[in-house]
């Protein structure tokens with residue numbers, strides 16, 4: 001059976017980009033602007049020989065008349081509940097933000113395995129952000145570039161360990 005993997009994190013860190021890469025098709029809408037609505041949230045995919053069911057989540061979409069925190073919660077809670085393993089993504093170039101810390105706090109209150117991803121790690125300058133990511137409390141982040149497909153072997157290894 002496919003491992004169910006939810007990709008969770010604040011808007012614009014690259015969740016849909018990773019979703020599309022692992023699905024192998026462009027099913028989720030990727031956009032620079034936070035708040036764009038995606039067309040697809042669940043899809044089958046794989047990493048190496050491992051079958052996955054990917055769950056994309058988002059922070060702003062679908063509800064327009066509620067607080068940021070509850071919108072984020074609604075989108076993310078469903079993913080967390082459904083998943084076997086959670087990929088918690090942050091942006092290595094921007095470092096840890098207060099919104100990342102809110103996600104981290106939530107994820108620490110549940111039992112499922114969490115793999116911390118430091119995305120946008122293709123550039124050398126991202127090193128500082130990767131270091132900061134330790135402070136989120138999920139151990140060593142896996143540095144990846146969802147856009148360029150870097151770090152996928154490390155992500156595979158982390159998924160093997162977590163599953």
Ligand code: GDP
Nearest residue numbers: 011012013014015016017030031120145146147
């Ligand atoms: P989401 O809101 O978390 O789903 O983020 P998206 O997947 O929509 O991506 C937000 C922006 O980050 C888009 O402009 C992507 O092209 C960009 N992005 C995603 N992954 C990477 C990456 O590995 N490196 C860089 N430099 N940009 C990325």
Ligand code: MG
Nearest residue numbers: 015016029058
């Ligand atoms: Mg998205």
